[in-house]
Amino acid sequence: MAVTSPIDVDRYVARIRAFDAERYEIATEATVTDRERAYPVLSVRSRARANKTLLVLAGVHGDEQAGLLAIPAILEAHRSERVRLVVITPVNPVGAARRSRLSAGGHDINRDFLRFRTPEARVVRDVFARERPDFVISLHEGPQRGTFMFANRFVDAALARALCDDLHRGGTMLAKKDYFGLRLDPPGLSPSFAVGRAITKLWAVAFRLKATIAYSEDREIPELVLESSSRTVDEAARVRPHVDLVAAVAKRIA
């Protein structure tokens, strides 16, 4: 989906591991193998003694790499003593290496939050249980024009609007329509609504499928799924919504 070249996962992992050990604790949560090559799923935790925890999921879909590209800048920028940042990256390392939506085992990890057949979804589940996040952001890209985000019903409506304003002020172009062609009002925001929740429930019952945003909702944790535009070619513009959203949420939930 992305127009720029795919990331080199080994170099990416080395870059994350090189982050300042005084600021971040970095751990290998799992190792996923593909054709006898092992890829780590890392967790990065800021050492601040904060009372709020913000969990960021980067690279659930391996072909949507803007979120992965944004993580070094996100780690660089995060200085909050009030919000502890926890990042899982890459959630789907084999997908990132192959530039595929699917996991090492050929599954969509973002449909696996009911059955947990994939080790990648189990990592996310275990980190949820251990870190008890107050807020979750999952970083994705979509084919629509401009950036928008899905919010579950625990994201405060005024907060969601303020975050759209923050993105807009930072220079992100907000989408007027989502990738289904549905109009977004305000631009940039796809809030939780009754029909959507009914479809989510049906998915779970009929197909045993569940996404992270519904998993969070079951736990009464607010989650935003950021969908930046994969049409964006310029790398700074491609990464910006991800960096700005994490910073804005960290500031506003502190």
Ligand SMILES: [Zn+2]
């Ligand atoms: Zn995605």
